[in-house]
Amino acid sequence: MKANNTPSAEDAIVRVSGVSKTYKTGFRALGNIDLTLRRGEIFALLGPNGAGKTTLISIICGIVNPSSGTIIADGHDIIRDYRAARTKIGLVPQELSTDAFETVWATVNFSRGLFGKPRNPAFLEKILRQLSLWDKKDSKINTLSGGMKRRVMIAKALSHEPRILFLDEPTAGVDVELRRDMWEMVRGLRESGVTIILTTHYIEEAEEMADRIGVINKGEIILIEDKVELMRKLGKKQLTLTLQQPLETVPPALASYRLDIADNGNQLIYTFDAKDDPEVLARLLHDVGESGIGFKDLQTSQSSLEDIFVSLVGAH
Numbered sequence: 001m002k003a004n005n006t007p008s009a010e011d012a013i014v015r016v017s018g019v020s021k022t023y024k025t026g027f028r029a030l031g032n033i034d035l036t037l038r039r040g041e042i043f044a045l046l047g048p049n050g051a052g053k054t055t056l057i058s059i060i061c062g063i064v065n066p067s068s069g070t071i072i073a074d075g076h077d078i079i080r081d082y083r084a085a086r087t088k089i090g091l092v093p094q095e096l097s098t099d100a101f102e103t104v105w106a107t108v109n110f111s112r113g114l115f116g117k118p119r120n121p122a123f124l125e126k127i128l129r130q131l132s133l134w135d136k137k138d139s140k141i142n143t144l145s146g147g148m149k150r151r152v153m154i155a156k157a158l159s160h161e162p163r164i165l166f167l168d169e170p171t172a173g174v175d176v177e178l179r180r181d182m183w184e185m186v187r188g189l190r191e192s193g194v195t196i197i198l199t200t201h202y203i204e205e206a207e208e209m210a211d212r213i214g215v216i217n218k219g220e221i222i223l224i225e226d227k228v229e230l231m232r233k234l235g236k237k238q239l240t241l242t243l244q245q246p247l248e249t250v251p252p253a254l255a256s257y258r259l260d261i262a263d264n265g266n267q268l269i270y271t272f273d274a275k276d277d278p279e280v281l282a283r284l285l286h287d288v289g290e291s292g293i294g295f296k297d298l299q300t301s302q303s304s305l306e307d308i309f310v311s312l313v314g315a316h
C-alpha cells in the first residue's frame, strides 16, 4: 500500500498534499487529502454522490481554491504557478460546455489559442482523427450526436497538448456501445503518454480501464490501490457444487470449511478469499468425495469491483 502511494519523484505527475476544502456555507467537502498520480496511468476515482470527487478535480485543475494544502502538477504549483500548471492539464467537465453554433474545428483551434499555444493544424488533425471526428470538423456542434459532442469536449481538452487529462463522468448517459468506443479511445490516449484521471459511477468502467483505484467517501480518501491487487486482496470467490442428492446439513467432516447449503439442499457453496491458497479447493473437493457427497456440476464465481466498493463504502 505504501509503495502505491509514494511513487518516486520522476514517477509522480501530480502531487496533492494536505488538501482540504470548506465551502462558504461552512460545509467541509474535503478533509486532509494526500494523493499522488503516476505518470502514464489511468486512475479511477470512485465515490458515492457528494463524496467530493468534482471538488477534488476542480481544485487540482485550479478552478476551485483549496482551504489548505498544495498541488503540484508536472512540477508546477497550481496556485503560485497557475498558468504553467494549467497548461499541463486538460479537463473534460461533466456538463457539455461549448458554443453550439461553432464548428468542431473552430472550437478546438480557439481552445488551443486560449492556452497561448501556437497554431498547429497537424496536431489538431491528429486528435480529431484519433477521436473519429475528422469528417465532422466543419460541422456545427449543435448538429452532432451526444456521443460526438462528448468527443468534441475531449478534443477541446486535448487541444493544448496537456500531459494530464481529467474526465469527470466521461460516459454518463452514453449507450453501452459508445462507452466501449470511449474506453478504447482513452486507452489509446494513455498509449500516447497522457495520464488519465476519471471519475465514474459505472464501477465496471473502473474495473475495465483503471490501473489504480482511489475511493473517496465523505471527503476522505479511504483507499488507494492497484486494481488487480485490490481485487485480489478484497475479492471473494465462490465455488458452487450442484449435488446429485440434496443435503440437509453440512456433514461434520466438512465443518472446518465455510460452507453454505442453498437451493433446497441441492447446492453446496464454498466462499473463500481470492487471495487464499488455491490448494484449499483441491482439499475441499477431496474431503467432499470422502464424505460420500456426489456432485454433477461445479462453478466458480468472483466478486466484482462493485461488490468490493459497496462493502468498503458501507463499512465507513
Ligand SMILES: Nc1ncnc2c1ncn2[C@@H]1O[C@H](COP(=O)(O)OP(=O)(O)OP(=O)(O)O)[C@@H](O)[C@H]1O
Pocket (backbone or CB within 6 Å): 023, 024, 025, 027, 029, 047, 048, 049, 050, 051, 052, 053, 054, 055, 056
Ligand atoms: N459551491 C458549493 N458550495 C457549497 N457546497 C458545495 C459546493 N459545491 C459542492 N458542494 C458540496 O460538497 C459536497 C461534494 O460535492 P462534489 O460535487 O465534489 O461531489 P461528487 O463526489 O462529485 O458528487 P457527484 O457524484 O454527485 O457528482 C456535496 O455535499 C456538495 O453539495
